[in-house]
Amino acid sequence: MTAISMYKISVPIFVQFLTSLSAVLDKTAAYAEARKVEPSVLLNTRLAPDMFPLGRQVRAATDHAVNACGRLAGVELPALPSADGTIPELKDRIAKTIDFLQGFKPAQIDGSEDKEIKITFPSGAVREFTGQSLLLNNSLPNFYFHCTTAYDIARHCGIELGKRDFMGTPVSM
């Protein structure tokens, strides 16, 4: 029996959907080149004026993956650029995130269900989580939210994508 675990519901999932997000950025770059559109125009597209644009959605997805696994394992978080950058820079950010995630052994994350994790948000607000509530009720939904919205913005721009581009391929880890 391959019991479910905190590692299995985090690292391979983040890697799967970050890999597909990187491929969505490839199609975004190809679209920009074919249509002679500045890639930054696409990266700055929003679905509503008070929503993050495509580039920032990508950054947010990587942040949630890095922060979740780093905090569950209790390791130092890698330094990633605080700006969104170009498509190659965003792809590099995703690659660094995947490298960080692939460095975890299951034992570093498994068993973190009850771990007390206190997070101070940029607003100054402090929230206390357990490992389980952080991952299930905060990190995973936020991660999926930003991956989906990045995809939705790209679709809205007219980039040729289908559900398979969002889903990617399950990874064995």
Next chain:
Amino acid sequence: MTAISMYKISVPIFVQFLTSLSAVLDKTAAYAEARKVEPSVLLNTRLAPDMFPLGRQVRAATDHAVNACGRLAGVELPALPSADGTIPELKDRIAKTIDFLQGFKPAQIDGSEDKEIKITFPSGAVREFTGQSLLLNNSLPNFYFHCTTAYDIARHCGIELGKRDFMGTPVSM
């Protein structure tokens, strides 16, 4: 130690985000009334011509939740309307889905990690899953995809919503 389980990563998560999706529909109805817009105009809005509109995104979210838990537990799936309907009909569909989910005892879903599940898709294609691969690599990502895209369409229509409306409130089950 409150170990993670197949039940914990499915039923309470589906209930949380279906509840918030229903509240997004309330705000959609209120917006339609305030702006004298036909609710069906909002429900038929798409982010791209070959994407599902808002109403169908809601239906897809309920389908993934019902199918995942029904198949993991091996119980008959409830009969839900095959059309999208009006806002009240979609809210009723969500309510019926939540009722169905709340009827499960953890023991019905826990331990289903290795369960063999064969699904025949409308296209006729057959795919074999384990309980774990169905939930982690198919149902949950699709569920989040459709909940997020429903929210994104509503935001794009100008309905006043914030991230909290998407996230809702974690449920204890």
